[in-house]
Amino acid sequence: MHDCPGTWRRTTIAFVLAGALALGALVGPVAAVSTKKKAVVVKRITLTLVDDSRPTPANGDYAGAPDRTLETVVSLPKGTTRKKPLPLVLFATGIGGTATNYADMYDHWARAGYIVAAPSFPLSSEDSPGGTSAADLSNQPADMSFILDELLSLNSEQGSKLFGLIDDASLGVIGKSLGALTVMDLIFNPTYHDDRFAAVVILTGLATGGADFSAYAPPLLFVHGDGDETVPYSSGQDAFAKAQSPKFFVTIADATHSSAFHGADDPSSTAVVRSVTDFLDNYLKGKKNALAKLDVDGNVAGVATLEASP
Numbered sequence: 196m197h198d199c200p201g202t203w204r205r206t207t208i209a210f211v212l213a214g215a216l217a218l219g220a221l222v223g224p225v226a227a228v229s230t231k232k233k234a235v236v237v238k239r240i241t242l243t244l245v246d247d248s249r250p251t252p253a254n255g256d257y258a259g260a261p262d263r264t265l266e267t268v269v270s271l272p273k274g275t276t277r278k279k280p281l282p283l284v285l286f287a288t289g290i291g292g293t294a295t296n297y298a299d300m301y302d303h304w305a306r307a308g309y310i311v312a313a314p315s316f317p318l319s320s321e322d323s324p325g326g327t328s329a330a331d332l333s334n335q336p337a338d339m340s341f342i343l344d345e346l347l348s349l350n351s352e353q354g355s356k357l358f359g360l361i362d363d364a365s366l367g368v369i370g371k372s373l374g375a376l377t378v379m380d381l382i383f384n385p386t387y388h389d390d391r392f393a394a395v396v397i398l399t400g401l402a403t404g405g406a407d408f409s410a411y412a413p414p415l416l417f418v419h420g421d422g423d424e425t426v427p428y429s430s431g432q433d434a435f436a437k438a439q440s441p442k443f444f445v446t447i448a449d450a451t452h453s454s455a456f457h458g459a460d461d462p463s464s465t466a467v468v469r470s471v472t473d474f475l476d477n478y479l480k481g482k483k484n485a486l487a488k489l490d491v492d493g494n495v496a497g498v499a500t501l502e503a504s505p
Contacts, residue, residue: 235306236273240356241266241294242349244314246341249334251317257325263317263334267342268294269357270302271310277359282479283346284367284394285339286313287374291327293320297371299458303468309475310361314342319373335377336387339368343391365479367394369471371456372426375400379434383411394478396471399423399452401430402437412439416474418467420450435502444502445470445493466492466499 246263253259275281286301288294294313301311316338317323318331343366350361370378375397380387382395384405396416402408415438419431428446435444447455447463455463469492477485486505493501 237270237302237305238273238275239295240269240271242269242345243267244342244345246338249337249341252331252334253325254318254323254328254330255325257323260317263338263341265314265317265338265342266294267312267314267345268298269310269312269346270298270305271360272305272308275310275360280360280362281308281310282365282367282475283310283312283343283361283363284369284475284479285343286311287335287339287368287370287377288313288316288320289372289374290319290329291321292371292374293322296321297456297458300456300464300468301369301458303458304472304475307472307476308480309367312342312346314338316377329373332373332376333380335374336381336384336389339377339381340387340389343389366392367396367475367479368392369396369398370400371398372400372452374398375426376403379403379406382413383407385410394475396474397431397434398456398467399426399431400434401426402434406434406437408434408437408439412441414474414478415442416471417442417444418447418470419444420447420452420455420463422449422454423452425452440504442504443474443489443493446500446502448498448500462495462498466495470499470501 244265244267249263251260251263288297294315305311316335318328347363349355349357350363352358368378379400380403381389385407392413395413398418417431417435419428421428447466450463455467458464458468470489473485473489473492476482493499
């Protein structure tokens with residue numbers, strides 16, 4: 196008797212299929228493997244930080260105080276552990292803002308693997324005693340340095356909620372509007388200069404009178420809408436021209452002072468959060484191809500254009 200290859204193959208396949216069907220009846224259906232990433236949950240920690248070395252000046256009917264209270268909200272990916280500490284980014288809000296009025300935007304960076312700390316400033320915030328005022332701007336750069344001191348202290352303090360979670364060698368700072376002026380002085384004004392930041396982001400900002408771009412050259416990213424009716428786009432461009440490399444400028448087409456800076460799903464807001472993420476990824480995480488991604492995310496037809504001097 197001779198084997199017939201075709202018959203043998205058909206018989207074997209039939210046995211295999213029958214076995215598979217029998218096994219399925221015993222163990223039930225096999226669940227499909229999902230390749231979709233789980234959404235990162237952002238956790239918030241609220242801290243009351245008090246600087247008793249500097250006063251809060253009088254403001255309207257408010258008599259002032261001998262110290263400065265900075266309600267600070269720290270946002271980070273839930274599940275962050277000491278085994279993998281994350282870069283820290285300080286965020287300075289604008290006039291009339293709070294620690295969380297830009298949370299929809301900066302949560303994108305928290306979900307991308309950053310710890311974001313944002314204060315409510317004593318007199319320029321929404322509910323400031325005596326009314327919201329920009330007159331305290333000169334004190335805000337030192338507020339940012341104080342907050343950084345406190346967070347790094349908590350990072351080294353066993354038992355604190357932040358113990359060991361911060362990569363203290365990877366520090367960045369972002370400012371929006373009046374917060375951008377705060378950051379400008381924090382980085383470029385010799386009176387307030389803090390050299391601990393390895394990445395600086397200016398959102399809708401301009402150069403302050405005390406800024407000395409010749410003295411300091413941290414990696415710097417500007418993001419500005421060319422339809423800004425509050426801080427002229429040309430003022431941001433002027434500051435960019437004076438700054439040293441490495442520097443980058445993302446122009447958001449037709450964006451006003453606030454329209455693209457709330458973390459929404461529209462193309463302009465997406466260009467903002469992605470460009471900032473790429474910049475931070477390069478200078479705080481050292482990610483390969485991050486600047487190549489910035490070139491893509493900062494150049495979107497009809498939405499955004501990038502000027503780069505790395």
